[in-house]
Amino acid sequence: MQLPSDADSTGRTLGKEEIANLTEVIKSGILTSTKGTFVKKFVAEFAEKYGFKHCSACSSGTAALHTAIAAINPNPGDEIITTPITDMGGIITILYQNAIPIFADTDPYTLNITAETIESMITNKTRAIIVVHLFGKPAEMGPIMELSRKYNIPVIEDCCQAYFAKYKGKNVGTIGDIACFSLQQGKHMTAGEGGMVCTNDPQLARRVRLFIDKAWGYGDSKPDHYFLALNYRMTELVGAVALAQLQKVDWVVERRRKTALMLTELLQDIPGLTLPESSPESEHVFWKYALIIDTDFFKHDVFAFSDLLKGKGIFSAPRYIQKPAFMCEVLRDKKTYGDSHYPYEDCPQRKENPEVVYSPDNYPGTFQALQNVLVLPWNEFYTKEHVKFIADNIKEAVNHFLPKGK
Numbered sequence: 001m002q003l004p005s006d007a008d009s010t011g012r013t014l015g016k017e018e019i020a021n022l023t024e025v026i027k028s029g030i031l032t033s034t035k036g037t038f039v040k041k042f043v044a045e046f047a048e049k050y051g052f053k054h055c056s057a058c059s060s061g062t063a064a065l066h067t068a069i070a071a072i073n074p075n076p077g078d079e080i081i082t083t084p085i086t087d088m089g090g091i092i093t094i095l096y097q098n099a100i101p102i103f104a105d106t107d108p109y110t111l112n113i114t115a116e117t118i119e120s121m122i123t124n125k126t127r128a129i130i131v132v133h134l135f136g137k138p139a140e141m142g143p144i145m146e147l148s149r150k151y152n153i154p155v156i157e158d159c160c161q162a163y164f165a166k167y168k169g170k171n172v173g174t175i176g177d178i179a180c181f182s183l184q185q186g187k188h189m190t191a192g193e194g195g196m197v198c199t200n201d202p203q204l205a206r207r208v209r210l211f212i213d214k215a216w217g218y219g220d221s222k223p224d225h226y227f228l229a230l231n232y233r234m235t236e237l238v239g240a241v242a243l244a245q246l247q248k249v250d251w252v253v254e255r256r257r258k259t260a261l262m263l264t265e266l267l268q269d270i271p272g273l274t275l276p277e278s279s280p281e282s283e284h285v286f287w288k289y290a291l292i293i294d295t296d297f298f299k300h301d302v303f304a305f306s307d308l309l310k311g312k313g314i315f316s317a318p319r320y321i322q323k324p325a326f327m328c329e330v331l332r333d334k335k336t337y338g339d340s341h342y343p344y345e346d347c348p349q350r351k352e353n354p355e356v357v358y359s360p361d362n363y364p365g366t367f368q369a370l371q372n373v374l375v376l377p378w379n380e381f382y383t384k385e386h387v388k389f390i391a392d393n394i395k396e397a398v399n400h401f402l403p404k405g406k
Helices: 015-027 038-050 062-070 092-096 114-121 141-151 202-212 236-246 249-266 300-312 363-372 384-401
Strands: 055-059 078-083 100-103 128-130 155-158 178-180 195-199 289-293 373-376
Touching: 015 038, 015 236, 038 055, 038 195, 055 062, 055 202, 055 236, 062 092, 062 128, 062 155, 062 178, 062 195, 062 202, 092 100, 100 114, 100 236, 114 141, 128 141, 141 155, 195 202, 249 384, 289 363, 300 373, 300 384
Parallel strands: 078 100, 078 128, 128 155, 155 178
Antiparallel strands: 055 195, 178 195, 289 373
């Protein structure tokens, strides 16, 4: 059986609505959002749908996270706590603002950071916390926000994989201080690339708007370029696709949840497997389906499971990322600006602070999670037949690797 894929049209809702919007843009000849209408309309409708007072569109999810960090405005050498299990685009943006990424350990089953692991990494240099709702599973935001208030540290929610996921009835993104979204190819909404930065804080919102457009004060009585900033504007072409996608996202989320919960039902009570869960407090929206396999129990690694499934046409991602972010060369060897290693080294603002060392001993949950997670692709065009096909092949793999006597 050939499964639909979000890498092409078989697993995406792209169609006549997007084509109509794009045609209108091309016929108008206006491709820049500074003069056009589609990005403005998308931003307004996104803000209304989500319940944000302020939203700004930008060129990618990475740009959204960079903008959010710039809005917080860390000083050189400040620290921003985040997860070691995420796309590198959510980490290098910290260094681009001359701050230092500090990693909290993750829960080995949800792969999210927790209030407990975050608090253990807080220092007098901590300037912000980035919470990633990985795979569409909301992090435990209640304790995290209590921590935020206790230490007066703002929270950036990375919702790039978690459109309309809910924590205690609230959309994730509306709980922290700033929310970031991505429109990359495989997300619940796609325009190929693109991002959104949203907040209810008017001061943060102004810095967001400025940073996306070279800090030029459009509309001000005496505009100027107020601070160092980039051009991260979204084009009208992207906005046209995004606007059409916004009308479909509720259906996409509903479909992904429905079929993922089917798979969970079919895999219940199988030894050696831990399934992604929604709970009364949180509503998972399944960007991907993260299956936890007890590799110690099976005496085989997740690559062995992946190879079996791949042979049946089910392409999965063993480990999700091959190693924690802090083990990647850019962070491990502190390859930042030229040969300087700045801001890790030679940063006057860190004279009284110890050297930042990423010790693997601090991350038992992270290593356990990456050892055991097998990430199954998921999209809105899976049917009951597709789900049964996936479940049957997972069961077959389990039986193949099940230790004798179990």
